[in-house]
Amino acid sequence: MATAEHDRERRQVFGDDAEQYDTARPDYPGRLIDDVLDFAALTAGVPAVEVGAGTGKATLAFAARGTPVTCVEPDARMARVLRRRCxxxxxxxxxxxxxxxxxxxxxxxxxxxAQAWHWVDPAVRWARARTALRPGGAVALFWNHWHLEDPGLAERLTALHARQGMEVPPYTILDPRPRPARRGPQARQWHEMEADGGFTDVAHRLYETTHERTPSGLIELLASFSGYRVLPPAARERLFRDVSRIVEQEGGGAGVRVTSSLFLARSRA
Structure with missing residues (x-):
C-alpha cells in the first residue's frame, strides 16, 4: 500500500507547474494518432475516452480529427490548462x-x-477499461521514450549526477535501460491484457522521431519528469545549472530521439 500511496503522490507532481509540463513535452506522431483511429474504426459520433488527459498533449490531436472525447484527469490544475487548450x-x-x-x-x-496508464491502479485498471468500452471497443495505450542522440553528452550528464550524489531517475532521458525494455508479446502491457481475458487482437507498434533541444529546452524536458520534480529544489537547481553548462560546452544543443510505443487491443464482444 505504501507503494500505491507513493505512486499517487508522484502522479500529482505534474500539476505543480502544469504550464511548464505542457510546454516541455513533445507531441505524439501524427501517424500514431491516425493508426489508433484506423484501428478503432469509430463510426460518426461514437466517442472516445481519454484516461489521464493531462494538459491535452494527445487530446488536441484526436479532437482535431473530429473525434468526440471525454477527458478524465485527476489533477484539477492540469485540467484547467486542458480546458483552456480545448x-x-x-x-x-x-x-x-x-x-x-x-x-x-x-x-x-x-x-x-497517453503516458499515464502506469499511474492507474493495476488492481482495477483493466476491469475499469472494460466497463468503459462497448463490446469490440478499442484500447490504445502509448508512451514516448526519450534518448539523447550523442552518447558522449549522455555520459557527461550521467557522470554529473554521480558527482552530485544522485542517481539518474528511472524512465527519464538518461535512464540507461533500453526502452521500450520489452516489445510485443514480451511487454508487460501485452501480458496484462492477455491475462485479463477481456481483450483480443493485441498489437504493438513503434514510431521514431527526432527533436533538437536548446540547453533551456533540455532543462524544461528534464523538469517535466516526476523523478526530477520530487528532488529538493536546491539540488534540482544546482543540477540543472550544470546540465545547461555542459550542453553549452558540447555545442549548445542536444539531439533527442523519441521512440513512441503504442499498444492496441479490442474488448471482447
Missing amino acids: TGMPHVAVEVADFETWRPERPYGLLYC
Missing part, C-alpha cells in the same frame, strides 16, 4: 476524477491513454 471544441468534455472511481455514463468506442 476552448472552442464543444466535442471535448473534461471531467476531474480518478479513473479508478470514475463512472462512465455511456459506452465508448475507444479508450486511449
Whole structure:
C-alpha cells in the first residue's frame, strides 16, 4: 500500500507547474494518432475516452480529427490548462476524477491513454477499461521514450549526477535501460491484457522521431519528469545549472530521439 500511496503522490507532481509540463513535452506522431483511429474504426459520433488527459498533449490531436472525447484527469490544475487548450471544441468534455472511481455514463468506442496508464491502479485498471468500452471497443495505450542522440553528452550528464550524489531517475532521458525494455508479446502491457481475458487482437507498434533541444529546452524536458520534480529544489537547481553548462560546452544543443510505443487491443464482444 505504501507503494500505491507513493505512486499517487508522484502522479500529482505534474500539476505543480502544469504550464511548464505542457510546454516541455513533445507531441505524439501524427501517424500514431491516425493508426489508433484506423484501428478503432469509430463510426460518426461514437466517442472516445481519454484516461489521464493531462494538459491535452494527445487530446488536441484526436479532437482535431473530429473525434468526440471525454477527458478524465485527476489533477484539477492540469485540467484547467486542458480546458483552456480545448476552448472552442464543444466535442471535448473534461471531467476531474480518478479513473479508478470514475463512472462512465455511456459506452465508448475507444479508450486511449497517453503516458499515464502506469499511474492507474493495476488492481482495477483493466476491469475499469472494460466497463468503459462497448463490446469490440478499442484500447490504445502509448508512451514516448526519450534518448539523447550523442552518447558522449549522455555520459557527461550521467557522470554529473554521480558527482552530485544522485542517481539518474528511472524512465527519464538518461535512464540507461533500453526502452521500450520489452516489445510485443514480451511487454508487460501485452501480458496484462492477455491475462485479463477481456481483450483480443493485441498489437504493438513503434514510431521514431527526432527533436533538437536548446540547453533551456533540455532543462524544461528534464523538469517535466516526476523523478526530477520530487528532488529538493536546491539540488534540482544546482543540477540543472550544470546540465545547461555542459550542453553549452558540447555545442549548445542536444539531439533527442523519441521512440513512441503504442499498444492496441479490442474488448471482447
